[in-house]
Amino acid sequence: MDSSLDASGAAEEVACHDCALVQTLPPLGLHAIARCCRCEAILDRREPPDATPLALALAGLFCALMANAFPIIEVSLAGRHRSNLLVTGPRALVSDQMPMLGLLVAFFSIVFPLLWLGGVSYVLFRLRGGTRTREIGPLFRLAERLRPWAMTEVYVIGGFVAFTRLEELGRVSIGIGGWAVAATAFLTFLVDRVLDRRHVWDAIRRPAPVQRPGPTLACPQCDLVTGLSEGSRCPRCRSRLWRRKRNSLDRTVALAVAGAVLYLPANILPIMAVGRLGRPAPDTIITGIGELARRGYWPLALIVLFASVLVPVLKLISLTWFVVSVRRRSAWALRFRTRLYRWVDAVGRWSNIDVFVISLLVALVQFGVLATVEVKAGALAFAAVVVITMFAAEAFDPRLMWDAAEGRTE
Numbered sequence: 001m002d003s004s005l006d007a008s009g010a011a012e013e014v015a016c017h018d019c020a021l022v023q024t025l026p027p028l029g030l031h032a033i034a035r036c037c038r039c040e041a042i043l044d045r046r047e048p049p050d051a052t053p054l055a056l057a058l059a060g061l062f063c064a065l066m067a068n069a070f071p072i073i074e075v076s077l078a079g080r081h082r083s084n085l086l087v088t089g090p091r092a093l094v095s096d097q098m099p100m101l102g103l104l105v106a107f108f109s110i111v112f113p114l115l116w117l118g119g120v121s122y123v124l125f126r127l128r129g130g131t132r133t134r135e136i137g138p139l140f141r142l143a144e145r146l147r148p149w150a151m152t153e154v155y156v157i158g159g160f161v162a163f164t165r166l167e168e169l170g171r172v173s174i175g176i177g178g179w180a181v182a183a184t185a186f187l188t189f190l191v192d193r194v195l196d197r198r199h200v201w202d203a204i205r206r207p208a209p210v211q212r213p214g215p216t217l218a219c220p221q222c223d224l225v226t227g228l229s230e231g232s233r234c235p236r237c238r239s240r241l242w243r244r245k246r247n248s249l250d251r252t253v254a255l256a257v258a259g260a261v262l263y264l265p266a267n268i269l270p271i272m273a274v275g276r277l278g279r280p281a282p283d284t285i286i287t288g289i290g291e292l293a294r295r296g297y298w299p300l301a302l303i304v305l306f307a308s309v310l311v312p313v314l315k316l317i318s319l320t321w322f323v324v325s326v327r328r329r330s331a332w333a334l335r336f337r338t339r340l341y342r343w344v345d346a347v348g349r350w351s352n353i354d355v356f357v358i359s360l361l362v363a364l365v366q367f368g369v370l371a372t373v374e375v376k377a378g379a380l381a382f383a384a385v386v387v388i389t390m391f392a393a394e395a396f397d398p399r400l401m402w403d404a405a406e407g408r409t410e
Contacts, residue, residue, distance in 0.1 A: 012207055013225050014198075015218030016041050018338050020399040022216065022225060025198075039338040039402075047196040054124040056194065060187035061117040063180045064152070068110060071175030072159065073360065075166055077367050083175060086110050089359030096362060096375045104383055105359045108352060112150040113184065119143035120191060127203045137204050141221045141237040147192070148349055148390065151356075153185040158356025161304060164297050165288075165361060169371050198223075205236040217241045245397040249323055255392035256319045262385045263312055269378030272358050276371055284378060285309060285354055307350040308382070315389045318344045322396055331405035338398050345393045351386045355379065 012025045019039040028034060028046035036043055047053070071083035086109055093102030123140045126133070159178065166172045201222045218225050219234040219241060226234070232241050270282035283291075285308050292301035318340055324330075325337060358379050365373040 012202070014043055014223050015216075015225050016043060017218075017220070017223055018342065018398045019402045020218065021402075022218070039335055041338070041342065044198045045196065046199070047194045051128070053191050053195040054121065054128060056187050056191045057117050057121040057124065060184055060191060061114070061121055063184040063187060064114055064117055067177050067180035067184055068114075070177035070180060072177045072181060073163065073166065073364060074173045074175050075170055075364050076172075077170035078370055080367055080370075082364050082366065084360065084363040085177060086181070088363040089356075092363040092366075093359055093375060098375050098380060101355070101375065101380050101383055102359075104387070105355060108149060108151040109155045109356065109359075112146050113152045113188065116143050116146045116150040117184075117188065117191070119146070120195065123200065123204075127200065132204060137201075137222070137234075137237040140200060140204065141239060144197070144221065148346075148394075150188070151349055151352055152181065152188050154350055154352050155356045156182050156185045157300075157303065157307075157350075158353045159360060161292065161300055161353065161357045162360035162364075164292060164295065164300060165357070166364065168295070169365065169367075201236060207236075217243060220245065244399055244403070245395065248395060248397040248400060249326060251395040252319055252323055252392050255388050255395060256316055256323075259312065259385050259388040259392060260316050262381050262388065263316070266378055266382035266385045267309065269381060270376040271354060271378040271382060272361065272376055273374045274361075274365070274371075275374070280372070280374065282376065285382065288354070288357075304353055308354050311347055311351050312385050312389055315344050315348055315393060319389075319392055319396060322398070322401060326400045326404045329404040329407065334401060334405055337401055341393075341396070341398045341401075348386070348390045348393055351389070352383070355383045355386065 011027065013022060014025045015022045016036040016039060018041040019036060021036060021038045023037060023043070025034055025043055028044060030046055032046045033042060034044040035041065068086050071085060072088075074081065074083040076082075087106065089109075090102040090106035093099070093105060119139055120143050123136055123143065126136055159181065163172060163174070201224070205224075207224055216225050216227055217230065217232075219237060219239055221239040222234060222237040224234055224236045226232075226241065228235075228241055230242055233239070234241055267285055270284055271288075272283050273280040274283050275281070285304075289301050289305050289309070292298075292304065322337060322341060325332070358373075358375055361373040362375050365371050
């Protein structure tokens with residue numbers, strides 16, 4: 001373990017969420033990191049007390065509310081002016097007969113970021129006041145489950161890409177809401193970085209020593225080690241306790257196959273049609289990347305290429321490898337596979353850049369015969385690939401790879 005000890009506190013028994021090894025976690029000093037001695041997953045990262053993440057979360061919540069109240073981007077073309085709010089993009093997608101896509105954009109860019117920041121702020125505020133009511137644990141569990149789906153940082157990159165596409169149409173400027181979105185993304189990143197999750201869970205309910213001998217179960221959400229039986233509720237976060245994720249391999253395979261089937265149409269079919277002077281031209285993900293490169297925005301072009309084209313393929317290949325290795329009970333490159341799973345699980349959300357670009361352009365580029373943008377079927381297929389591959393990564397249980405290598409079955 002990479003850690004520096006602190007005299008206060010007591011040792012705590014924890015189970016690694018990636019390889020299931022139960023270990024004793026010593027008290028840590030500030031900014032110390034404890035890693036699993038088997039797979040090197042981070043077990044704990046000791047950060048400043050609750051006041052710092054609480055202040056950042058409240059500031060992020062304020063900025064998120066401002067981002068929803070003021071224009072994001074403003075465009076002027078031939079004397080006509082258009083601006084958009086965060087909600088304008090989802091509304092435009094619904095009007096373009098893409099209600100599911102509009103709902104996804106609304107949840108990823110508005111609802112989930114507000115719920116995550118609000119939930120974290122509420123939990124930290126109550127804990128700081130010394131209040132530990134029954135709903136605190138389930139609420140923090142819900143906030144943690146929502147974190148990958150709160151995509152404000154991804155929305156900002158999508159905004160940069162949309163901004164470059166809009167520059168060729170007319171005069172473009174960033175509104176107050178745009179700067180507020182950027183501030184929300186930055187503050188969200190800081191909260192995520194300084195939030196000491198194990199400290200929060202321990203403040204909600206300090207783990208009690210597990211009486212041995214006998215089997216133990218680790219909560220999949222808060223990592224609490226208990227002596228309860230399968231199917232019981234975690235006493236800290238109220239999550240169901242199972243030795244491993246149920247039907248993990250079957251669900252992973254089904255979702256990966258669905259993602260692979262949709263990947264081809266998502267990259268071949270047009271995601272939008274850009275019309276100039278009444279002549280619409282279909283635009284795919286690849287042509288959009290080429291347009292960014294042609295106009296000299298090579299960093300953005302490479303980001304979109306990696307996030308939208310390569311990441312889904314790498315996720316599908318990696319998940320296939322994981323499932324095959326479990327089926328074959330392979331112990332080869334076990335630690336590397338576990339690290340790769342952590343990367344696959346974390347990076348998938350960034351594939352949503354193009355979906356946000358579409359929502360911004362559809363809302364802003366409506367200048368009649370001069371310029372229009374219309375969403376196409378490829379956009380829905382691509383959004384489905386992003387969501388399905390994220391669910392596939394979440395469905396897979398990396399602990400099964402270690403079980404299989406040791407000869408245990410699911």
